[in-house]
Amino acid sequence: MFLGHDVVVLDSFFSGNKTTLSHWVGHPNFELIRGDVVEPILLEVDQIYHLACPASPKAYQLNAVKTLKTSFVGTLNMLGLAKRTKARFLLSSTSEVYGSPTVHPQPESYWGNVNPNGPRACYDEGKRVAEALTYGYARQDGVDVRVARIFNCFGDTDDGRLVSNFAVAALRGEPLQVYGDGQATRSLMFVHDLVTGLIDLMESSHSLTPVNIGSSDEGTVLSWAEEILSTVRELRAAGEIAPLPAGTPESKVEFVPAVVDDPPRRRPDTTLAKEVIGWDPRWTVKAGLEETVRYFAAQLEMAD
């Protein structure tokens, strides 16, 4: 919208939140359609950002068949739309196509190590088939495609992933539940950098191979839990967010059983993104965490 485009959003709100879009409703260049990519749709468009699919492990495992359908049938429908309208098509793929990686950091040339029948398979294999479909349409039908492999993005969505779970728990004075021993690593990227990366890739001429979009700021889950606790503490001390109610003890880390097939380490090799789209994250994790904590603090205050 800020770049002057007319934007049509197609959302089933299966995992999304209407309030994240409400400020655009009524704008003459904006249209919101409640619908699902698993159904074909007739639209006239010249670019398609195919972002549909629950992304949090909790949300995508809730209904594994629906997750697979979204990645397969949904991607098929969006590619069909791209073919008919001659639109440029961008698929949001994922670091999960690398599974539990045996190569570190992960370059796009690595084929991955995915359990094809475990509880994460609906998402990992769904996105792998979505990539295969995308390149099928590119080779067979000449559809102009882009594939972004996104690594651990965080922001203002409370969907059961690391940052939102830990930030909300720390704000409420509840325990931060670390699954397993907390030694798995993740590289966290703030949402503003992701949006820039997706637009840069869409506008670039790089078509026929996927591009990792992620931060190389890698830390253990335990270290991120501690970082979030200290961010909340600092913002409270600065008076930027509300103090804990009197008598509520500060949150602590609590270790709970590990989840099945949790990838033990993850960090993107972003050489290609730098080379072909000139993209690099600009936000430090710390600055992104501060923004995120301020956002959730405001949400919790409104809800009280």
Ligand SMILES: O=C(O)[C@H]1O[C@H](OP(=O)(O)OP(=O)(O)OC[C@H]2O[C@@H](n3ccc(=O)[nH]c3=O)[C@H](O)[C@@H]2O)[C@H](O)[C@@H](O)[C@@H]1O
């Ligand atoms: O963003 C990515 O690259 C991909 O990986 C994520 O999967 P995951 O990294 O497991 O995402 P989280 O649920 O945020 O978990 C990150 C780590 O924190 C741990 N965790 C998460 C949440 C929590 O409350 N406690 C906790 O210890 C998990 O076990 C895991 O080791 C999501 O599946 C996808 O959205 C995405 O495509």
